[in-house]
Amino acid sequence: MLTVLAGGVGAARFLLGALEAVDPACTTAVVNVGDDTVLHGLEISPDLDTVVYTLAGAIDPERGWGLRDETWRAVEQVRRYAESAGVTAEDPSGNDAAGWFSLGDLDLGTHLYRTSRRRAGVPLSEVTREVAAAWGLGPTILPVTDDPLRTVLWTVDGRDLSFQEYFVRERHDVAVERVELVGREQARPAPGVLEAIEQAETVVVAPSNPVVSIGPVLAVPGVEDAVRAARDRVVAVSPIVGGAALKGPADRLLRELGHESTVVGVARWYAPLVGTLVVDHADAHLAEQVEAEGVRCVVTDTVMGPPGVAARLVRTCVDAARDGVRP
């Protein structure tokens, strides 16, 4: 059994490797929901959708998010109204009426369905199961919690941004002072989450943003304790390669919050929870410093561009976990 703590794009690519490397039916993804938001009244779960669409082979390969063969008629109509009325993304109310979040027409189907089901009282985990089943997925996809949990980024100029406002609207081009996880005290792990961590032979912390993707997963009461208890079997894949994030603002965020944006910084961040850190060849020279943080270091290819890399990376993680629990 393999359980992956997951954010969006990086985690989805890793999970795609798991389809090849291990039994998909024994793979579980525990996915971040701190990025979830309500836009236009619709409940949007970007990381869950990225994971599902990627595993379904339906993700747009160029963009890395959203569906392939997508059309944009609805959101273009929204932008036409906004332009006519003078409603802009710079509106201090953060009014999504400006259409700054690109919702594809096919993708809207997912949000419409999820919103209806949620409003009818169906928990997010159950809706996610339904959506994943419609795409014929093998692995189990679990939101980390069915309760509201929202990542809020406080900027140095005193604004509080939702993750999507920060990431999409502001294109993460804004200095962050503090990250708050609203609802963390009340959130309960979704059904199956703790069991998936406790019973897994391997728990992988995917190469996702440690602060805003993995952070909210660990913040749900009980999850971090379960991961800590499994530490020997827990393997993280560094999202930082050669001092930089492959994608997104992980490096910048780590620095802004006072951490090193290197594999050593990642090792220090994860040390209480993770027995092994897998780093890229580009960071082989830092392996000793990683181990000085009390974390075993495994060096391999971690950049999941070329075919086969993700599956090999999954096997490396499974092997590392087996080594971790060897007496």
Place this chain on the structure above:
Amino acid sequence: MLTVLAGGVGAARFLLGALEAVDPACTTAVVNVGDDTVLHGLEISPDLDTVVYTLAGAIDPERGWGLRDETWRAVEQVRRYAESAGVTAEDPSGNDAAGWFSLGDLDLGTHLYRTSRRRAGVPLSEVTREVAAAWGLGPTILPVTDDPLRTVLWTVDGRDLSFQEYFVRERHDVAVERVELVGREQARPAPGVLEAIEQAETVVVAPSNPVVSIGPVLAVPGVEDAVRAARDRVVAVSPIVGGAALKGPADRLLRELGHESTVVGVARWYAPLVGTLVVDHADAHLAEQVEAEGVRCVVTDTVMGPPGVAARLVRTCVDAARDGVRP
């Protein structure tokens, strides 16, 4: 100045005639919102949209609702999920996740924009003004109220249906015992509504369903009084022709609620508010019975199929109102 109390399709066709027959800038539509609903979390205003799309020349001419050149990718995706999960329109919870309400992709843009603006605190009348302006409309389109007002149909088997559940999901193939207008006591006329009635030279009650289209318009406190005060200038166009509704369940609803589904029944229904009833040639033989209800009767072509009929009908109404106030 011409003010039209309006439901959906029939009223929209009449208003299209007004574009030709009178100065569009002096035409105001006061539109039913009792049909409004929230589906998938989106705020839907079917009658407002039908009026706007029709006046914009963008309505689908075959269906009579929704936009031309429409695509259905989002709702087809919803239905795919629902089918996979076994969620059906027959679900007693009336769960819209089954996708029984056909939302086109372009049309969704209107709902996304309206929902965002409404959630940001913008009143429906202002959003409607923005939407109408984006389509370049001449006439003023007003929702009768910015407050929640919902038509609820109680069936003989004791179910309470929203108008869209009744009309779309159940295809109005269900016996109704009672119509309730939830929120009528608290609703206030939207800005401009009472003035549009008080100051108009002609007030037309469009050939819309008297019960579920015009009923909610008149139910907003102040509106019926304003119409009654203008009675001599108020002209209704009968939605019943030859004993039947041209479209929709007006005839059946009138009968189920104990009224005659003839122009005489319509005259009796509107008599306290309307000085003149315009009926079709098909009902010329009932003109005397209409007048016996205390309502002047004008006979003309009212079936707005062939080009020119709607414009002539508008001119007939304007003339009838002028005659009504002649000493």
